[in-house]
Amino acid sequence: MTKRIAMWSGPRNLSTAMMYSFGARGDCAVWDEPFYAAYLKATGIDHPMRDEIIAAHDADPGSVAVACRGATPDGQPIFYQKHMTLHMIDGFDRSFMRDCTNVFLIRHPARVVASYAKKREGPTLDDIGFVQQEQLFDEVSGWMGTLPVVIDSDDIRANPEGMLRALCAAIDIPFTPNMLRWPAGGHASDGVWAPHWYGAVHRSTGFEAPEGPLPALSDGYQALADRALPYYQRLAALRLKP
Template identity: 40%
Template sequence: MNSRDKKVFLWSGPRNISTALMYSFAQRQDTVVVDEPLYAHYLTRSPAKPLHPGADDILSSMEVNGEKVIEGMQKEGKKQVTFFKNMSHHLIGLDWDFMKSGANVILTRDPKDMLMSFSEVIEEPEMSDIGYAIQLELLDYFTSIKLPFVVLDAKKVLKHPEDQLYKLCNFLNIPFDHAMLSWQKGPIPEDGVWAKYWYKNVHLSTGFQPYRQKDITFPERLIPLLKECQPIYEKLLKDAL
């Protein structure tokens, strides 16, 4: 990457700490953040559109052609660093070659925690909705072409935010900035139009919230999906910071 035009591609699943991480990077003076630029593309290629609140607003306010979105992602950024918050399952039908132009970060989360949270909005999720399988494909892709990448585990970030962000910045070859550890309550201008449906907890926060194990009975209907996700999560953890 050009030292004055670093691109960071975050590949997350839903109901993770991806929005908090975007808010963290938004505090840097050298960074501009972009919120899920491929969301509209995903909605045009996925049968999940009826399940996503605000889908019509997303489609009317964003570029729906994923190839054009990727072209835009390749342009020189307005600041030294451009942080693209992406959902891994938004990559339907796209060529991954563009990932070579930036630093790639896979953000994963314990599937038990993720599924509990995601099912509060979409009651019957499928693997194609939550990104674990594609994250494993991304890991294998990066490994096969020897493209450097890093895996972040949400639980470790919440338990040790400064340490994890310091290590992440070291991987990205940018200086760690303590400003990344906190932000003001409320939305930021870079929020997608879907923020009112998904970002309530981040809007109420002023930093990474301490990890707390929820004492809630896991829904039986989600156990088969959990069993699919768990071995993928464990494999991803082997490359985690």
């Protein structure tokens, strides 16, 4: 029986490193942001490499949703899907989520804003996914009748093995030490957008050391982080502990 894991985060949330971690297991296929092309085509939003993304990836949200609940690539028993919360716009089929174990990956908004702004200037609250993450969390909680797993990127970087063990136990898969290391240079399942967004993680071979104090932000970016903070704090209060 296939285990489908839908990992929901905003951008710059350690999401690519987590995908590499699961991809290193040896029993897990991974899918990088399945709905990205469909999101760009449906919204008309301008992102780096927009045309290349739409050309290279499936931009039909219906067929993407079918594939999310379909056969696992390469017949692997685990299918890890790295999803961006902002990609699940109104009208996209979310029924596939009921066939997945949904996990919510969070990061402090000050860190998200500082990292995102280095790659794409002038982000808005919609761009960083915190509001959408809370909405999806509530939606999943409603039909599950219980709270889905929340995991904080700061906790993962502070204690990679402890947090990954706790995560695997919470979603009922075995932990393997393979999750702690991966080859430098990216993953075969990277989206075509990887050259723009994934430079640091391509140089990595494992989770980076814990981060220091929160970054100093300009007034406009600090205001954006402040708007996102209540959404983060709500889920952070429910986060998994090692």
